[in-house]
Amino acid sequence: MARQATAEKRPRRERGSINPDDIIKGAFELAEEVGIDNLSMPLLGKHLGVGVTSIYWYFRKKDDLLNAMTDRALRQYVFATPYVEAKDWRETLRNHARSMRKTFLGNPILCDLILIRSALSPRTARLGVQEVEKAIASLTEAGLTADDAFDTYSAVSVHVRGSVVLQRLREKNRATAEGPSDIDEAMAIDSDSTPLLALVTEKGHHLGAADDNNFEFGLECILDHAGRLIDEAKSTPAKKSARKR
Structure with missing residues (x-):
């Protein structure tokens, strides 16, 4: 069953004690629990123990936060490939x-x-x-x-x-x-x-x-297919040289 979008409320942070890196890290933690689709700013505020306005100070909407998460995730992905x-x-x-x-x-x-x-x-x-x-x-x-x-x-x-x-x-x-x-399970x-x-x-x-x-x-x-293209390219100069003779 899909997990419900809930988050354990943490002790309240002091005002100004949160920064963008903390928010992004917390967003990944919360997404692991509830998924990207169910991630929300109020839920993230509860997860981090801050008011939702503290998050909006750095990320004005959810899309901005997701963009920042994507940037960080892509850097991790490129490094690992x-x-x-x-x-x-x-x-x-x-x-x-x-x-x-x-x-x-x-x-x-x-x-x-x-x-x-x-x-x-x-x-x-x-x-x-x-x-x-x-x-x-x-x-x-x-x-x-x-x-x-x-x-x-x-x-x-x-x-x-x-x-x-x-x-x-x-x-x-x-x-x-x-x-x-999927289609495989649907087929009789x-x-x-x-x-x-x-x-x-x-x-x-x-x-x-x-x-x-x-x-x-x-x-x-x-x-x-790529291998055949390389082999064809290698053989082309030889064929041209043979025709000149």
Whole structure:
């Protein structure tokens, strides 16, 4: 069942004893208990033991507070994500994707702030763009064109984010206990009308589920395609040289 939006009231702080860092830290603590959707300024005031006006002094509305939380969460996420390296692009890009997914799946608050809400300050947005630039530069050094490097990294990013968001929505649907949590649970599969589906689902395959098997299959397809593009680029100069002879 979903947790109710309640917070234990702490001893009242002295006026002026709270600062933005305290508020952001408290907001993360409270979000761990009640979720981002149920986070509110009055509830946060009770959690911190201050009047709600003390919070509004620094954050005029909830969106401002969520933006500050997102900035902090993204800095933590970028720091924890391994870089893509040209000399071993396939393995490092694979690890990069797996690490992104693991980080978000392990922290629902991070997922809600960065992937679902997606509101970033200009400074944090620039930081994110710079990290993407580094990854694309490594892929071009590995042999992809700038266009193909961009499309490859973008495809990996969409694949990771889509997988995580689907899993997060599944968890939220299950928490409400209102019907099936995703398309996989809603489908009626029997061996008479859908024998192939019945065969593979009995082996543990899931249609449309953001599980490890589907994630890894999709990731390898993207990496395989990028590998073919690099191989084609390497063979093109040799073909041109042979024709000149």
